Each structure stands twice: as C-alpha cells, then as structure tokens.
Amino acid sequence: xxxxxxxxxxxxxxxxxxxxxxxxxxxxxxxxxxxxxxxxxxxxxxxxxxxxxxxxxxxxxxxxxxxxxxxxxxxxxxxxxxxxxxxxxxxxxxxxxxxxxxxxxxxxxxxxxxxxxxxxxxxxxxxxxxxxxxxxxxxxxxxxxxxxxxxxxxxxxxxxxxxxxxxxxxxxxxxxxxxxxxxxxxxxxxxxxxxxxxxxxxxxxxxxxxxxxxxx
Ligand SMILES: [Zn+2]
Numbered sequence: 001x002x003x004x005x006x007x008x009x010x011x012x013x014x015x016x017x018x019x020x021x022x023x024x025x026x027x028x029x030x031x032x033x034x035x036x037x038x039x040x041x042x043x044x045x046x047x048x049x050x051x052x053x054x055x056x057x058x059x060x061x062x063x064x065x066x067x068x069x070x071x072x073x074x075x076x077x078x079x080x081x082x083x084x085x086x087x088x089x090x091x092x093x094x095x096x097x098x099x100x101x102x103x104x105x106x107x108x109x110x111x112x113x114x115x116x117x118x119x120x121x122x123x124x125x126x127x128x129x130x131x132x133x134x135x136x137x138x139x140x141x142x143x144x145x146x147x148x149x150x151x152x153x154x155x156x157x158x159x160x161x162x163x164x165x166x167x168x169x170x171x172x173x174x175x176x177x178x179x180x181x182x183x184x185x186x187x188x189x190x191x192x193x194x195x196x197x198x199x200x201x202x203x204x205x206x207x208x209x210x211x212x213x214x215x216x
Contacts, residue, residue: 003099004078008179010036010213017212023205024125024194026134030055031182034215036094038179039153039190042209045170045202047155047193049107049127051147052082052090055185058142060084064103064149074159076101076151082180085148090186095179098172102152104165107131108195117197130191140187147189153178155193155200167198 012018016035020042021027031037039048054060066083068074076082078096081089106112109128113121127150135142154172157165194205 005097005099006078006095008095012211015211016214019210021192021208021210023207025192026130027190028134028138029188031186031188031212033182033185036181036213038177038211040177040209041154041172043206044172044174046206046208047200048153048208049150049191049193050153051150051189053187055187058146060086061148074103089183091180091182093180098154098176100156100171102155102157105152105155105157107150125194127191127193134189167200169199
C-alpha cells in the first residue's frame with residue numbers, strides 16, 4: 001500500500017508552542033480541541049512513543065484496538081482517527097510526510113530491555129521511565145495506572161504475511177513530520193525514545209520538535 005503523503009501549509013513562525021524535545025527525554029502538554037499538533041523528526045529515524053488522554057478524565061485514553069478497528073488497518077497515516085478507549089475520536093492525522101507510523105510495537109521498558117536483549121540492559125533509560133518521570137512531575141492527575149497502549153510515530157514495524165512483527169530500520173528522514181488535529185481536549189505524553197538496542201532510532205537517539213497551532 002502506498003502511503004498518502006500530505007504536506008501542511010502551517011507556518012512554524014505562527015505556532016502557539018514550538019519546543020524541542022532532546023533525545024531520550026519526555027514531554028507532556030495539554031492540547032485544546034481544534035488545536036493542531038505536529039511532531040518533527042529533526043534528524044531522522046527517531047521513534048516517538050506517544051500516549052493521549054482525555055484532558056478532563058485520564059481514564060479515557062488512546063486505544064490501539066479501537067483505532068485499528070475504526071480504520072481497518074494497522075499503520076497510521078493521513079485520515080487516521082486516533083480513537084479513545086470509549087470509542088471517541090481523540091485526534092485526526094491531517095498531514096504526514098513520513099508515511100509509516102506504528103501501532104503495535106509498544107514502548108520500551110526496563111523489563112522488555114532485559115527480556116529482549118540482556119540482563120545488563122536493566123539500568124538503561126526507557127520510554128516507560130520517561131512516561132513515569134513526566135507524569136510524576138506534572139499536576140495532570142495522571143498516575144502509573146493510566147499509561148496504556150501507545151503510538152510509535154516514525155517507527156517502522158512491518159507485519160509479515162504470517163502475522164509476525166519486526167522492528168525494522170526506519171523509513172523516516174530529517175525533517176519528516178506528522179500533524180494531527182485534536183478532536184477533544186487532550187493531554188499528550190511523549191517519550192522521545194532512548195532505545196539503543198534495536199534500529200528504531202538508528203542506534204542513535206536524536207531530538208524532535210513539537211509544535212502546536214491555535215484552532216483555525
Ligand atoms: Zn522506547
């Protein structure tokens with residue numbers, strides 16, 4: 001399937017918020033209904049693990065199963081509606097210059113690094129650590145139990161004809177971006193993945209840029 005690549009006409013100079021998330025760091029912000037959120041893969045091949053929550057009720061969160069079911073497909077791209085655990089659209093992807101975003105790979109953790117790679121990887125920083133650090137620092141009402149399934153923007157996890165998953169080399173490149181419109185007030189929780197054991201970050205985690213524009 002050829003991805004639908006759609007550029008955005010939004011000008012970063014007019015963004016409400018324009019922040020760089022350093023390699024391996026978390027980012028947590030509130031985005032109001034109608035506002036548009038863009039993530040830019042500044043140097044290429046960087047996985048951006050992302051969870052969304054309904055801003056006023058974090059028990060409602062991004063749902064992998066509702067999203068896949070709603071669009072009848074595994075990968076995210078232009079037109080994808082990111083659905084909540086209550087079956088409501090949270091955000092809609094409105095522009096994308098990468099063409100591949102993963103729904104299935106999950107977020108790395110101390111446990112998965114230990115099981116997949118080696119016991120001595122236990123102390124390595126992980127996306128799960130980032131999620132916990134961000135929610136404990138912010139007064140958002142989010143707790144450990146709220147962190148559910150996540151999206152991996154810019155990550156390439158092809159599904160084989162037999163149904164297998166592989167963490168493949170990325171297809172993203174410097175400056176590729178994905179942009180989405182909030183359909184409700186949301187909290188966005190990002191881990192700019194610090195993973196060094198598989199090619200999801202090309203073995204070299206790099207910064208990303210997060211921008212938010214006011215509702216049209
Ligand atoms: Zn990770």
